[in-house]
Amino acid sequence: MIKLTNISKHYRTDEILTTALSDINLSLPQGEFMAIMGPSGCGKSTLLNVLGMLDTPSEGQYEFMGEEIANYKESQLAKIRKEHVGVVFQEFNLIDELSVIENVEVALLYHKMPKAKRRELALEMLKKVGMDHRIKHYPGQLSGGQQQRVAIARALVNKPKLIVADEPTGNLDSNLGREIMELISDINKTGTSVIMVTHSEAHAQYANQILTLLDGKLVSGSLEQSIAS
Numbered sequence: 001m002i003k004l005t006n007i008s009k010h011y012r013t014d015e016i017l018t019t020a021l022s023d024i025n026l027s028l029p030q031g032e033f034m035a036i037m038g039p040s041g042c043g044k045s046t047l048l049n050v051l052g053m054l055d056t057p058s059e060g061q062y063e064f065m066g067e068e069i070a071n072y073k074e075s076q077l078a079k080i081r082k083e084h085v086g087v088v089f090q091e092f093n094l095i096d097e098l099s100v101i102e103n104v105e106v107a108l109l110y111h112k113m114p115k116a117k118r119r120e121l122a123l124e125m126l127k128k129v130g131m132d133h134r135i136k137h138y139p140g141q142l143s144g145g146q147q148q149r150v151a152i153a154r155a156l157v158n159k160p161k162l163i164v165a166d167e168p169t170g171n172l173d174s175n176l177g178r179e180i181m182e183l184i185s186d187i188n189k190t191g192t193s194v195i196m197v198t199h200s201e202a203h204a205q206y207a208n209q210i211l212t213l214l215d216g217k218l219v220s221g222s223l224e225q226s227i228a229s
């Protein structure tokens, strides 16, 4: 489904060049669950943003479902994202002024479909994440775990082939974090590929592939081994 070849990413700010990713090679078959770990600042979010087509690499090739997209413009990436990718953030990123069901419907707005159909699909997804009893509530009236469930429903409502999640449990206590991981794991079992950044060793165990980044490079084996060598 995904193949990165020699991907690098540099940021230039005030004449200072930061290499956030250096020569990354990886592949992800359809249906896999990949966790990305590593210390703060090692490039995890940058890699996730490239994989989720929220950002473009500086160098290298990115093959997504048979299409070479590394040099695509934002408008071309936006189209693929809308069709195939759902995004989940640590901070939930719900719209405070919209109700729960409206937040999920937002993800369907670009589809030309009647409002009633949007509502039906949003409700179906909220049922799936166990939030159909709160559809008229506003984000500020929900717990963190509930907000993340709504955010996951929003990411899923387009039936994406890929979910990218940047520390989806980072703002949740351990019980809620585990519940969200169970939910993401169930979603993965229905065939949706998942790529997740996490600081939690326990949550990484839900994945069937764990990658470790160090200074923008992929390292094999555990982080402890890499630091020791």
Ligand code: ADP
Pocket: 039, 040, 041, 044, 045
């Ligand atoms: P983590 O993902 O490890 O929890 P953050 O995402 O908050 O941590 O930030 C990781 C590192 O990336 C930090 O050193 C932060 O300063 C840096 N960073 C994040 N976004 C930007 C940005 N837009 N410009 C410059 N540095 C950034």
Ligand code: ADP
Pocket: 011, 012, 013, 018, 019, 020, 038, 039, 040, 041, 042, 043, 044, 045, 046, 047
């Ligand atoms: P992580 O998610 O592992 O904490 P990031 O991918 O956020 O790491 O950041 C990797 C490196 O790139 C860091 O050195 C960070 O400061 C830098 N960086 C991230 N985003 C930007 C940005 N927008 N502009 C400049 N530097 C950035």
